[in-house]
Every structure is written in structure tokens, then in C-alpha cells.
Amino acid sequence: MNQQRKAFSSRALAVVAAGACAALAFSGTAAAWEPTKPVTIVVPAGTGGGADQMARFIQGVVSKHHLMKEPIIVVNESGGAGAQGFLDVKGSKGDPEKLIITLSNLFTTPLATGVPFSYKDFTPVAMLALDEFVLWVNADTPYKTAMEYVDAVKKEPGKFKMGGTGSKQEDQIVTAEIEQKTGAKFTYLPFKGGGAVAVQLVGGHVDSTVNNPIEAVAQWRAGKLRPLCVFDSQRMPYNAKVTSTMSWHDIPTCKEAGLPVEYLMLRGFFLPPGVSQDAVNFYIDLFKKVRETPDWKEFTEQAAFNQSFMTGAEFVKWLGNAETMHRELMEKAGFLATK
Amino acid sequence: MSDLAYLFHGFAVAITPFNLGLMLLGIVLGVIIGVLPGLGAANGIAILLPLTFTMPPTSAIIMLSCIYWGALFGGAIASILFNIPGEPWSVATTFEGFPLAQQGRAGEALTTSFTSSFVGALVAVVMITFLAPLIARFALKFGPPEYFSVYLLTFCSFVGMGKGSPAKILASMMLGFALSAVGIDIVTGGLRLTFGFTSLLKGFDFLIAVIGLFGIGEILLSMEEGLTFKGASARINPKVVLETWRKLPRYWLTFIRSTIIGCWMGITPGGATPASFMSYGAAKKFSKDGDKFGTGVVEGLVAPETAAHAAGTSALLPMITLGIPGSPTAAVLLGGLLIWGLQPGPLLFAEKPEFVWGLIASMYLGNVVGLIVVLSLVPAFAAILRIPFSIIAPVIVVICAIGAYTVNNSMHDIWFMLGFGVVGYLFKKLNYPLAPMVLALVLGNNAEDSFRQAMLMSGGSLAILWSNWLVGSISTLAMIMLFWPLIAQGLRKLVPSKPDKLSSEQPVD
Numbered sequence: 001m002n003q004q005r006k007a008f009s010s011r012a013l014a015v016v017a018a019g020a021c022a023a024l025a026f027s028g029t030a031a032a033w034e035p036t037k038p039v040t041i042v043v044p045a046g047t048g049g050g051a052d053q054m055a056r057f058i059q060g061v062v063s064k065h066h067l068m069k070e071p072i073i074v075v076n077e078s079g080g081a082g083a084q085g086f087l088d089v090k091g092s093k094g095d096p097e098k099l100i101i102t103l104s105n106l107f108t109t110p111l112a113t114g115v116p117f118s119y120k121d122f123t124p125v126a127m128l129a130l131d132e133f134v135l136w137v138n139a140d141t142p143y144k145t146a147m148e149y150v151d152a153v154k155k156e157p158g159k160f161k162m163g164g165t166g167s168k169q170e171d172q173i174v175t176a177e178i179e180q181k182t183g184a185k186f187t188y189l190p191f192k193g194g195g196a197v198a199v200q201l202v203g204g205h206v207d208s209t210v211n212n213p214i215e216a217v218a219q220w221r222a223g224k225l226r227p228l229c230v231f232d233s234q235r236m237p238y239n240a241k242v243t244s245t246m247s248w249h250d251i252p253t254c255k256e257a258g259l260p261v262e263y264l265m266l267r268g269f270f271l272p273p274g275v276s277q278d279a280v281n282f283y284i285d286l287f288k289k290v291r292e293t294p295d296w297k298e299f300t301e302q303a304a305f306n307q308s309f310m311t312g313a314e315f316v317k318w319l320g321n322a323e324t325m326h327r328e329l330m331e332k333a334g335f336l337a338t339k
Numbered sequence: 340m341s342d343l344a345y346l347f348h349g350f351a352v353a354i355t356p357f358n359l360g361l362m363l364l365g366i367v368l369g370v371i372i373g374v375l376p377g378l379g380a381a382n383g384i385a386i387l388l389p390l391t392f393t394m395p396p397t398s399a400i401i402m403l404s405c406i407y408w409g410a411l412f413g414g415a416i417a418s419i420l421f422n423i424p425g426e427p428w429s430v431a432t433t434f435e436g437f438p439l440a441q442q443g444r445a446g447e448a449l450t451t452s453f454t455s456s457f458v459g460a461l462v463a464v465v466m467i468t469f470l471a472p473l474i475a476r477f478a479l480k481f482g483p484p485e486y487f488s489v490y491l492l493t494f495c496s497f498v499g500m501g502k503g504s505p506a507k508i509l510a511s512m513m514l515g516f517a518l519s520a521v522g523i524d525i526v527t528g529g530l531r532l533t534f535g536f537t538s539l540l541k542g543f544d545f546l547i548a549v550i551g552l553f554g555i556g557e558i559l560l561s562m563e564e565g566l567t568f569k570g571a572s573a574r575i576n577p578k579v580v581l582e583t584w585r586k587l588p589r590y591w592l593t594f595i596r597s598t599i600i601g602c603w604m605g606i607t608p609g610g611a612t613p614a615s616f617m618s619y620g621a622a623k624k625f626s627k628d629g630d631k632f633g634t635g636v637v638e639g640l641v642a643p644e645t646a647a648h649a650a651g652t653s654a655l656l657p658m659i660t661l662g663i664p665g666s667p668t669a670a671v672l673l674g675g676l677l678i679w680g681l682q683p684g685p686l687l688f689a690e691k692p693e694f695v696w697g698l699i700a701s702m703y704l705g706n707v708v709g710l711i712v713v714l715s716l717v718p719a720f721a722a723i724l725r726i727p728f729s730i731i732a733p734v735i736v737v738i739c740a741i742g743a744y745t746v747n748n749s750m751h752d753i754w755f756m757l758g759f760g761v762v763g764y765l766f767k768k769l770n771y772p773l774a775p776m777v778l779a780l781v782l783g784n785n786a787e788d789s790f791r792q793a794m795l796m797s798g799g800s801l802a803i804l805w806s807n808w809l810v811g812s813i814s815t816l817a818m819i820m821l822f823w824p825l826i827a828q829g830l831r832k833l834v835p836s837k838p839d840k841l842s843s844e845q846p847v848d
Contacts, residue, residue, distance in 0.1 A: 018640065047671050052385075053678065056385065056388055056674065056678065060389035061392075063389060072389075074704075075748045077541075077747060077748060079522065079540045079542065080522060084537075112528045113529060113530050115537070121836075166525060166528065167527055167528030168528030172528075187795055189795055189796065190525055190792070192788070193524065198662070199662075203481065203663075204482075205483065206482075218684020219685070221682070236759030298680060
């Protein structure tokens with residue numbers, strides 16, 4: 001079956017190549033860059049997590065729709081809260097066949113651990129999507145709105161337990177932001193993965209979480225969890241009913257619920273430093289094609305992503321703002337590494 | 340009753356030629372993945388996952404879960420023949436399996452381990468079939484203190500397992516804990532014990548340590564002892580399977596106990612690794628031949644293999660019903676479900692019954708197919724030991740190096756592996772037991788996390804380990820296991836020589 005597919009793709013390729021030659025003859029510009037060996041996507045996180053799922057999803061979509069001649073290889077380099085993967089790509093100067101998919105640890109890991117890297121060490125390619133954060137409580141608790149819950153937390157400082165993924169990473173930063181804005185005080189419990197966090201909440205071992213939609217959706221649909229608000233500037237655009245009564249769109253933003261906290265997590269791609277603009281353009285084009293497939297639409301709707309797509313100067317500006325925001329939030333919360 | 344109808348429908352789905360072919364392919368791939376140390380089922384499945392996007396989800400999960408069964412079976416092969424556990428849950432298999440192989444009983448050891456695996460898995464599948472919804476709820480009761488009490492029980496049931504001086508056991512275990520602490524500290528988010536070296540950021544992966552300590556260490560020892568495998572004299576006996584089967588029923592109690600431990604650990608989800616250690620420890624404590632453990636006792640091989648497979652199989656249950664992975668492999672399968680457009684969780688049984696029951700049916704069939712495949716190859720596997728050491732040893736070293744590299748895609752790990760090889764050699768020369776160190780390295784991290792989470796919850800009070808009947812009974816059981824030697828002594832004093840009296844009262848026939 002594989003061989004068949006290969007044969008098919010090489011035929012398709014011949015057609016594309018012929019087309020490209022024709023285009024070249026007409027336009028007279030230099031040939032566009034293309035990878036000449038398998039493309040590696042480094043995942044600076046473990047297998048099965050959100051970034052890993054997206055990388056492997058893209059790998060599958062690219063091969064299913066023959067979007068690229070060379071195959072994609074996904075490797076997980078999760079050591080040191082992702083520092084291992086980032087340092088690997090930072091060190092692969094000028095290698096245009098090595099991409100890294102990021103989560104918020106692009107900003108948080110260097111700040112929290114002092115390992116030296118930042119977004120400026122990489123060649124930014126594109127933001128594919130932003131992952132949302134939702135405030136969840138157990139459906140058996142009486143809290144119907146974000147403020148009801150926060151008020152209850154305020155009354156008994158430290159009694160309410162917030163579960164989250166990792167330490168001094170996105171979940172704890174959101175928690176710290178809630179604390180700074182409202183004066184409430186949580187006991188933060190770090191776990192290794194988002195799925196485990198959701199189950200701890202169902203089991204009543206923690207009182208609330210800020211899980212990403214995809215981590216908690218199954219439990220929500222089963223009536224075990226209740227979403228209170230989403231940490232975005234506007235509601236999620238997905239109108240299809242997820243439970244019998246609610247869609248993602250029906251969840252109010254935290255701001256309209258009276259909790260002025262916003263946080264989104266980057267799902268973007270970077271190349272090592274010193275890679276040509278031609279290579280960057282190739283991947284931008286590739287990701288645009290990925291985003292046009294029906295598979296992507298289904299995937300993003302399941303995960304309820306914020307579908308922002310950014311490249312170039314706009315993306316760099318966003319990164320600069322995001323880094324400043326993380327630095328300020330983490331400084332206020334006392335999460336910065338001691339020098 | 341409608342569930343049973345679904346199950347039979349599931350068999351019908353699984354038994355199509357296309358799916359049976361995928362099953363066979365999955366098993367063979369899985370065995371290879373299991374034999375190669377370091378690759379691991381989780382990695383193997385992750386690599387093959389994108390290939391399955393073009394298949395119907397049921398076929399895809401059948402193939403991927405068969406890779407999982409194959410890897411569970413295959414993990415035992417390298418452990419028994421070369422003392423290299425390819426998977427974390429195979430470590431306890433080496434304790435009895437490798438000495439057996441050295442005595443020329445590799446065929447017997449392999450048959451025992453495959454059969455035990457099969458029994459463990461089969462019981463777990465039956466349990467999933469009939470008790471799934473009931474049991475799924477039980478997993479929800481596990482918070483940080485419950486997890487910690489399970490790890491505590493594993494450690495406690497393992498204490499006193501190595502022979503020789505308790506001080507050496509303690510030293511070995513503490514070294515394991517220290518090594519497991521290197522890298523990121525999940526509770527504070529800071530780095531520990533990395534001394535500014537970026538290669539230490541990711542810590543010491545258990546597999547690197549095990550490949551080095553056991554695999555490379557063993558080869559260093561063999562080199563010193565004359566460049567031959569002790570098991571090389573093994574005669575190849577095609578009837579070994581039947582002969583071994585005749586002996587196995589006498590270990591029925593070990594089978595039952597190990598299956599219970601395994602199912603329980605798989606659901607909770609402590610996972611296959613603690614299950615195998617705990618079951619081995621329990622078998623050693625309760626066996627008549629407890630003192631001989633470590634020298635090649637079949638019973639000590641039955642215990643970890645049965646438990647590991649019962650756990651490995653029942654670990655799929657929380658994955659399907661709750662959407663929480665019971666093992667790293669289950670975590671990757673979980674990602675697969677999402678990509679195929681299925682949503683694991685409490686509603687999967689109701690919404691996609693044909694998928695769930697197809698998967699369960701494939702568990703039955705996959706295990707039967709797997710057992711037939713591996714058993715028919717037992718003589719061939721055992722014959723590997725007849726290959727001259729000078730040929731096979733370099734091959735093993737290369738495979739170990741590839742395995743060590745694959746874990747993190749890092750060259751440093753190969754150097755660490757060689758370093759661990761030297762440590763393993765020195766440990767054996769100086770009579771330090773390796774098992775406590777490996778146990779601490781495997782579970783140290785999880786035990787530490789859950790302990791610190793529990794302490795955060797309770798504000799530092801140990802009373803949380805006895806805060807409800809569940810955690811309380813596990814903690815108490817752990818304490819009983821820890822002090823069992825003392826308790827046993829006390830009991831003997833209270834009830835002096837009761838067995839003697841009985842035997843003297845009863846006529847000997």
C-alpha cells in the first residue's frame with residue numbers, strides 16, 4: 001500500500017514539477033526552495049500532549065494530501081520543560097529541514113529555569129492557532145459563574161485547590177493572574193498532563209482547573225464538569241452544540257463575567273536561526289495548504305482553537321508582546337529563576 | 340445483554356481478512372519493537388500513527404493495539420536472553436528469567452513468560468468486557484495521596500528483596516532516587532542537580548540506565564568470564580512449550596494473586612511497571628521458595644509477567660472510559676483517537692459502540708494471535724544464545740546504543756549508557772543489588788510528585804495518607820508489607836510451631 005502511495009505521490013510530483021517548470025519559464029524567477037530531505041518537527045513536550053497531537057496531525061495531513069515531497073518526522077525532545085528541544089533547534093543553525101512547534105514554554109521555560117534561549121534565537125515561520133483556556137469546576141459544585149466561584153475562594157484563602165499542568169507554566173500563570181486581579185488565593189497543584197488534571201477535577205481532588213478545551217471536553221460532555229468562562233477577549237466562534245444544551249460559543253468570556261484575565265497559548269512553528277526567507281515562505285505556504293484541508297477544520301473545531309494565523313512582521317510583533325507579558329506576569333508572581 | 344451482542348458484532352468486525360492481516364502485522368511489528376530496547380511501544384505507535392489516518396478508525400486501533408500486545412510479549416525476550424529489559428515492566432522479568440536462561444532453560448523461561456502474559460491479559464480483557472463501567476468509576480477516587488500510597492506499597496513490598504547487606508540495598512535505592520531527581524522539578528518548575536550542563540536538563544531516563552546497567556554491564560561481565568554465554572549449551576527442544584505447560588498449573592495461586600495486582604494497578608492507573616515489581620515482591624514473600632528467588636525460580640517469572648500484562652491491558656480501560664491514559668503507550672493511542680475524530684471519555688461507549696467493542700474483540704483475538712506467534716518462535720529465540728558471543732555481543736552493544744539514542748534523540752545518552760554499564764559492572768563485582776536502584780529510578784519521580792502534591796493539599800500533614808478508607812487501607816497494607824519480617828516473627832512466637840503439630844496429627848500416606 002505504501003509503495004502504491006509513493007508511486008502515486010511521485011506521479012503527482014512529476015505533474016507539479018512540470019507545472020513549476022512551466023511557471024518558471026514564464027516568470028523567469030529563481031526556483032522556489034523545497035526540502036531535499038525528510039523534515040523533522042521537534043516537539044518540546046511529551047508524546048500525547050497538545051503540541052504533540054498537532055505535530056502528528058500535521059504529519060498525517062501532509063502525507064494524506066501529498067502536500068510535500070519529503071516526509072515529516074516527529075521527534076519529542078521534552079527534557080527540562082522543553083529546553084532540550086529548543087536548545088537543539090537553536091544549535092542547528094541554517095538547517096531548513098528542522099521545525100519546532102511551540103507551546104508557551106517558549107517564553108516560560110527560559111524565564112523560570114534560566115536556560116538561555118528566546119524566540120529571537122529562532123526564525124519565526126507562522127502562528128497556526130492559539131489554544132484557549134477555560135475555567136472549569138466540578139458539575140456537582142454550586143458555582144454557576146466565575147465570580148461566584150472567585151468570591152467563594154476569597155472567603156477561605158488557600159483552601160481551594162487549582163490543578164494544572166506543570167509548574168510556572170501557562171496554567172500556573174493564569175492562576176497567578178486570577179489571584180493578582182481578584183485577591184483570591186488558591187493552592188496550586190502541578191500535574192504532569194492536562195488529561196490527568198481534568199480527571200482529578202472530576203474525582204473532586206482539586207476544586208478547579210484552567211484546562212484547554214480539548215483536555216476537558218469529554219468530561220464536559222459527560223456532564224461531569226462545568227465551564228465558567230474562557231480567558232479570551234471574545235467568545236469562541238463554534239456554535240455547534242457540544243453538550244445537549246451548550247456550545248463552545250455559549251461560554252462567556254472571563255471579562256464579561258467580571259474576571260478581567262486573558263491568556264492564549266501559542267501553537268506556532270519556528271525554524272533554526274540563519275534560514276533563508278525562501279525556506280520560510282515554503283513552510284508558510286505549506287501551513288496555508290494544511291489549514292485549507294477539511295481535516296484541519298474538523299481538528300480545530302474539536303479542540304476549539306482560536307484560529308488566528310500570523311506570519312512575518314505581524315507574528316514577530318505578537319511574539320515580542322507575548323514575551324513582555326510573560327515576563328511581567330512571572331515577575332509579579334515571583335516565578336523568575338534566581339540568578 | 341445488548342453489550343454481548345455488540346461484542347459478537349465486534350468479533351465479526353475484527354475477524355475480516357483485512358483486520359486479521361493488520362493484527363498479524365501489528366503483532367510482528369510489536370514483537371520487534373519490544374525486543375529492541377529503547378524504541379518502546381509508545382514510540383513505535385507514535386511513529387506509525389500518521390500511517391493510520393487513511394484507515395477506518397477500528398482497523399487503525401486494532402493494528403496499533405496489536406503493536407502494544409506484541410511489544411508486551413516482545414519485551415520479555417531480550418530480558419530473558421540477554422538481561423536487557425526493553426520495556427520498564429520487563430525489569431522484574433530479568434530477575435528470574437535471565438538466571439533460567441543461563442542454566443540452559445531459556446525455552447522454558449520464554450514459554451512461561453509468554454503464557455503468563457497471555458493469562459494476565461486474558462483475565463483483564465474479561466474484566467473489561469463485563470465490569471468496564473463499574474470499574475471506571477473507581478479510577479476517579481485516585482488523587483495524589485492515593486497515588487503515593489500505591490507507590491509506597493510498591494517500595495514496601497519490594498524491601499528485603501535483594502540479598503546481602505541491608506546497607507547496600509539502601510545505598511543502591513538512594514542512588515536511584517538521587518538520579519531520578521536530576522532535571523526539572525515539576526513542583527517548583529526549577530532545575531535540580533544539573534550543575535549547568537545542558538545535557539543533564541532532561542534527567543536520566545530510566546531506559547538509558549537499565550540498558551547500561553543490565554545490558555552493557557552483563558556484557559562486561561561475560562567478557563571477563565571468558566567470552567561465552569552461559570546458556571549456550573541449551574539444547575533446542577521443540578516440545579519445550581508442552582513440557583512447560585504441564586508444570587505451570589501448580590502456580591495457580593501466583594497466577595491469581597498476580598492477576599489481581601495487575602488489574603488493580605492497571606485501572607488505578609499505577610501502570611504495568613509498579614504492578615510487575617509489586618507482584619514479584621509479593622510472590623517472593625508468600626512463596627515457599629522465597630529464599631531461592633533470584634536464582635531462576637519459575638514462580639518468580641510467572642508473577643511479574645502475569646501482573647504486567649493484566650495491568651497493561653486494563654490500562655486501556657481508563658483510557659477509553661475516562662480519557663486518561665494508564666500508560667505512555669495509552670497516551671499516544673489517546674492522541675490517535677482524537678485525530679481519527681473519536682472522543683475518548685465517558686460517552687465513547689454510548690456513542691461509538693462498534694468502535695469500542697471492535698477494540699475489545701481485538702484484545703481477545705490479538706492476544707490469541709500474539710501467543711501463537713511468539714510460542715511458535717520459542718525454539719528460534721532460544722537458539723539465539725547458541726550464536727557465538729563474539730558475533731552476538733557487538734550486535735547487542737549496537738542495538739543498545741541505538742535504543743539509548745532513540746529514547747530522547749540525544750547522543751549524550753549513549754555516553755550515559757556506557758557510564759551506567761560500568762556502574763552495573765562495579766555493582767555486580769561489589770555485590771550491590773541493582774534492582775532497588777532501578778526501582779527507585781523508575782518510580783522515584785512519580786512517587787515524589789504525588790507525595791509533594793499530597794503535602795501541598797494537606798499543608799504538610801502526613802495524616803492525609805490515612806484520610807479515607809481507600810488511601811488508609813493501602814497505606815496500612817504498605818506498612819504491613821514493610822514490617823512483614825517482624826510481623827512474621829511475632830506471629831511465629833504467638834502461634835508456636837503450628838504446622839508441625841498439624842503434620843504430626845495427620846497420618847502420612
